[in-house]
Amino acid sequence: MDPVIIAAVLSSALRQSTPISLGALSGLFCERSGVINIGIEGMMLMAAFTGFVASAVTGNIFLAILVAVLTGMLMALFHGWLSIQFKVDQIISGTVINILAVGLTGYFYTRNLTTQGKLEPIALPGLSQIPIIGRVLFDNPPITYLALVLVFVAHFVLFHTRWGLRLRAVGEHPRAADTLGINVIWMRYANVVIGGALAGLAGAFLTLEAVGSFERGMTNGRGFISLAVMIFGKWTPLGAWAGALLFGFTNALQTQLQFSGLGSVIPHQFVGMLPYLLTIIVLAGFVGRARPPAAVGQPYTKE
């Protein structure tokens, strides 16, 4: 196969996987601390919207990213307030976030906001000259780089720091963690808000890096797919990343196959099914029973 095409497919795969892996990391921090987050979709959408508005109004794209991340954190705070403070069923709380995001973004959506450009790829000097790998890994826009780094940071934080140990303890056995003097409620709030920041970054990716403008419902299920990818990766950052890459790859492959004229042999819709089909097959055939954090979904009441 033509190396140019290979590089194109791979780098498209990486970019398509970016919001998914950020979303999955968002879910990870929440769920590892014991809070289910099916509101990733809503947090992403809301952040994508505020980020875009901030960029259109101020023209400062980095300020816009900050606004998007803060929006994600605010939505997460609301999710935490409902599910940790009021002990609302976490699935309901997440659904509320999703509906609210669709409502608010639609309500405030105005057609006549013009874009102020988007984040452009930065080629890393030297490294980007390596054949294939260089184009794929070292010639990307900032959030894509950041997402790559964050996967490893998340892995390190979760499994090699005191914070990570406490975070996992709170999600596995909050009572025991509490007896050891860990503030369960605070840990959960903190990690849900971290999750919100990551979902916000995913939203910023969509409007400020990938598309450059906002459309209603533009997250298009990516938040839910992130959730799938997180469970697929068995609640680990590296596993989730692998899942996100797989998803991005099948998506990129599908686009490529559509262009290659295969459409006359196989309907392009069938090729379009590939990512979803593959996720199911891999999940059912190779990954099997995933074990969530033991205390996920259960609100904590201090005795």
Place this chain on the structure above:
Amino acid sequence: MQIKSPTFLRSLTQTLVLPLLSVVTAVLVGSLFMLLNGYNPLAAYAGMLDGAFGSPTSVARTLLSAIPLLFSGLSVAFAFKGGLFNIGGEGQLFLGAVASAWVGVAFAGLPGVIHMTLAVLAGFIAGALWGGISGALKAYTGAHEVITTIMLNNLAIILAGWLVSQGGEGQTPGPLRDPDPLNIVPRTAQVAESARLPVLFKLGSESINFGLILAILAILIIWWLVWRSTFGFELRMVGLNPSAGKYAGVNVKRTTITTMAIAGGLAALAGAIETLGRNYYFAPNFNTGYGFDGIAVALLGKSHPLGVGLSAVLFGAMDAGTTRMQLAARVPSEIIQIVQALVLVFIAAPEIIRFIYRMRLEKEERAALSAGWGQR
């Protein structure tokens, strides 16, 4: 473990108080929101009420929107009772619509009652199979139903789109595409008269079809199935605690598959009734969103069939009243979603309502939803 079987009436009142207060409070907060943004909430709500109940035609539109919402809500509620979360309503609904349209077109010439029954059944079966796949994957491989239903949503929507696709650029048109060359929209042909749901009565300029009867029947059947049948007992037992169910001799695998199949069938009926009772054909863009709205409808109805019925009417009214509200107060229609989200917040966090109204609320059982997260 205790499994309550509440009487019809007691459970009804229990289901009603909190939702009513929640709806009132959400409407008030929604007003505040509109005031802050410079809209007139009184005009908005008056317009909404007018559009939902102001004339026989409006009432008919409310009912017609409520019917598919009821089925997709029942689908989610039924799965919740079994400890499963069916986010797959959207895809199941699409397949139900396509399958019933196919039978409606392909078997023209059959006697009326038989043809209609077959078409409705085909819809149910298509959805049941689609839901059943998720159930079987869960039972035999442990693949989580939240993921598989989401993936199957995308698959179903693409599949349904292909079945009626235009073709062109070297690609043949989809097998169910309307063969009429004058039709430029990707959709199926019209279903035969004999497959259409009969009109029960006219209400203003809209006609209410047999789907209304099916909806009422569905409420009763699901209520009976969950609280009065052996299967329902097993379903609730598995829903509350799968390992307890296993030790009590319940076939957890079979229960999981059956639960998801019935849930899938219910969501599919929403699509079948829309197709056979209102549109008379299937087009991929016909009613997106009903499947996902079912989640909110089920939660508002506390997963009780009657509660789901009432919340479907409420959501249906909001649907029907939106256009009038927009015209009356120039408010963006999305204010409705904001109010709906607020309703859910208050329903789910009774402490907030209790605090606002300084009242005591009876401690009630919380639906065990998230307990099902990968625990069987």
